[in-house]
Amino acid sequence: MSMGQEVRYRVRGGRPLNGTAFIQGAKNAVLPMIGAALLAAKGRTVLRNVPIIEDVRRALELAEHIGAKVEFHEAERTIVIDASQLNDPERAVLPADIAARFRGSVLFVPALMHRMGRARIEGVGGCNLGSRNLDFHYRGFARLGAEVSEDNERNHINVEAGNLKGGHLYLDTPSHTGTENLIMAAVLAPGTTVIEHVALEPEVLDVIEFLTRMGARIKGGGTGIITVEGVEELTAVEHTIMSDRIDAGVFAMMAAATGGDVSLVGAHLTHLGVARWKLEQMGVQFAQQGAVLHVHRDPAMALRPINAVTSPYPGFATDLQSPLMALATLAEGESYIHEAIYDGRFALADELNKMGAKIEVDGTRAIVHGPNALHGAEVVAHDLRTGAALVLGGLVAEGETVIAPGYLVDRGHAQFATRLAALGADVIREEPV
Numbered sequence: 001m002s003m004g005q006e007v008r009y010r011v012r013g014g015r016p017l018n019g020t021a022f023i024q025g026a027k028n029a030v031l032p033m034i035g036a037a038l039l040a041a042k043g044r045t046v047l048r049n050v051p052i053i054e055d056v057r058r059a060l061e062l063a064e065h066i067g068a069k070v071e072f073h074e075a076e077r078t079i080v081i082d083a084s085q086l087n088d089p090e091r092a093v094l095p096a097d098i099a100a101r102f103r104g105s106v107l108f109v110p111a112l113m114h115r116m117g118r119a120r121i122e123g124v125g126g127c128n129l130g131s132r133n134l135d136f137h138y139r140g141f142a143r144l145g146a147e148v149s150e151d152n153e154r155n156h157i158n159v160e161a162g163n164l165k166g167g168h169l170y171l172d173t174p175s176h177t178g179t180e181n182l183i184m185a186a187v188l189a190p191g192t193t194v195i196e197h198v199a200l201e202p203e204v205l206d207v208i209e210f211l212t213r214m215g216a217r218i219k220g221g222g223t224g225i226i227t228v229e230g231v232e233e234l235t236a237v238e239h240t241i242m243s244d245r246i247d248a249g250v251f252a253m254m255a256a257a258t259g260g261d262v263s264l265v266g267a268h269l270t271h272l273g274v275a276r277w278k279l280e281q282m283g284v285q286f287a288q289q290g291a292v293l294h295v296h297r298d299p300a301m302a303l304r305p306i307n308a309v310t311s312p313y314p315g316f317a318t319d320l321q322s323p324l325m326a327l328a329t330l331a332e333g334e335s336y337i338h339e340a341i342y343d344g345r346f347a348l349a350d351e352l353n354k355m356g357a358k359i360e361v362d363g364t365r366a367i368v369h370g371p372n373a374l375h376g377a378e379v380v381a382h383d384l385r386t387g388a389a390l391v392l393g394g395l396v397a398e399g400e401t402v403i404a405p406g407y408l409v410d411r412g413h414a415q416f417a418t419r420l421a422a423l424g425a426d427v428i429r430e431e432p433v
C-alpha cells in the first residue's frame with residue numbers, strides 16, 4: 001500500500017497536553033475474553049468497557065466466521081456474544097485473511113478445541129517484533145491430550161482435541177497469551193491441571209476473574225503457579241474490562257514529553273509496575289486520586305535520562321519500551337534501553353533518527369543520546385507501539401510529522417487523535433478518500 005491509500009496520523013508539535021483523558025479498556029484483556037466467551041454453550045456474554053480498536057473488530061469477525069453471533073454496540077462500548085451455535089467442526093478454522101492480522105487470534109483455539117473438537121490455524125498475526133513462537137501453547141495443548149500436527153507445505157497447524165483431560169503443564173518463560181490459552185484449554189478439561197511459571201500481568205488476572213464468574217475453578221492467579229479443576233460447562237456472564245495500562249502509560253509519557261498536566265480516568269499506578277518508578281526518576285510526577293491518575297511534568301525542569309530493561313510484569317513492559325525510547329530523546333544525557341522480551345523491537349530507532357534523534361542500536365540494546373530537538377518528518381509505524389511512540393515524537397517536534405500506516409496505531413489505541421486533540425494536541429487522523 002502506498003502512503004496515499006492508507007490511514008495516517010498527522011501531528012504538529014509544540015503544544016503541551018492539558019486536561020482529562022479517558023483511558024480505554026485493555027486490548028490485551030478483551031481479546032482473551034472474546035475467546036473465553038466462546039466457551040459458553042448457552043446464553044449471551046456481555047463485555048463492557050470494550051476499546052473500539054481494529055483488533056477487536058478482527059476478533060469479532062473471527063468469532064462470526066466460526067459461527068458465533070456478535071453485536072458491537074460502539075456507543076455503549078459493549079459487546080454481546082452468543083456462542084450457542086458453535087457446533088459445526090467444518091467451521092473450526094482460523095483463516096489467514098483475518099487471523100494473520102492480529103496476535104489475539106491464537107486465543108480462539110481453546111474454544112475451537114472444546115466446542116468443535118478440533119482447530120485448524122492457517123495463520124496468526126500480531127506486531128512484527130522479531131521471532132514470536134507459539135510452541136508453549138501447542139506443547140501445552142498436547143500435554144492435555146490434543147494431537148497437534150504441522151502441515152509444513154501450507155504452513156497450517158492442525159489440532160485434534162476430542163478428549164482433553166487435566167495435566168501438568170509449564171511455560172519456559174511466563175508467556176502472557178500462553179498463560180491465558182493454557183488456562184482456557186484446562187477449564188473444561190476433566191480433572192486437575194497445574195500450570196507452572198505463568199504470567200502475572202493484570203490482564204491475566206482479569207481474564208481469570210471473568211472465567212471464574214463463568215463457573216471455572218482456577219486458583220493461584222498472581223502467584224506464578226495456577227491450578228485448574230475442570231468443570232462440565234461454563235455460563236455466559238457480564239464483565240467490565242479493566243483499563244489499558246499501556247494506553248495509560250503512553251498518555252502519561254506524552255504528558256511528560258510535552259511538559260503537560262493531565263488526569264487519566266481509569267488509569268492505575270499499580271498497573272504500571274516498574275514503568276512508574278522509571279518515569280518518576282525521569283522527573284514525572286504522579287498522584288493517584290481514586291480511579292483518576294494525575295500526571296504532571298514541570299516544563300522548567302529537564303527530563304533526566306534513564307536505564308530500562310523490559311521484562312514480564314511487574315517489570316518494565318515491553319509495550320512501553322517504544323514510547324520510553326521516544327521520551328528519552330528529550331532527556332539530558334544518555335539513556336540505556338535493553339529489550340529483553342523481543343529480538344526485533346527497535347525499528348523505531350531509525351524513524352526517530354529521521355526526526356533528529358541520536359539513537360544507536362546494538363542487537364537488543366540501544367543508547368539514546370539526549371537531548372535532541374526533534375523535527376517533523378514522514379515516518380513509518382512498523383508496529384503498533386512504534387506508531388504511538390512516533391505520535392509522541394510528533395507532539396514535541398518542530399513542524400509536521402506524518403505517521404503511516406495508521407492501521408497499526410488503530411489496532412490498539414481507540415480514538416487516539418480525538419482523545420489527544422481534547423487535551424490540546426494538534427493531531428489529525430486522515431482516512432483515505
Ligand SMILES: CC(=O)N[C@H]1[C@@H](OP(=O)(O)OP(=O)(O)OC[C@H]2O[C@@H](n3ccc(=O)[nH]c3=O)[C@H](O)[C@@H]2O)O[C@H](CO)[C@@H](O)[C@@H]1O
Nearest residue numbers: 028103104131132133134135136137175176177178341342
Ligand atoms: C495480545 C497480547 O496479549 N499481546 C501481548 C502479549 O503477547 P504474547 O502473549 O504473544 O507475548 P508472550 O508473553 O507470549 O511472548 C514473550 C516472549 O516469549 C516468546 N514465546 C512466547 C510463546 C511461545 O509459545 N514461545 C515463545 O518463545 C516470544 O517469542 C516472546 O519473545 O504479551 C507481550 C509481552 O508482554 C506483549 O508485548 C503483547 O502486547
Ligand SMILES: C=C(OP(=O)(O)O)C(=O)O
Nearest residue numbers: 103104126127319384385
Ligand atoms: C505487541 C503488541 O500486540 P500483539 O501481541 O497483539 O502484536 C502490543 O500490544 O504492543
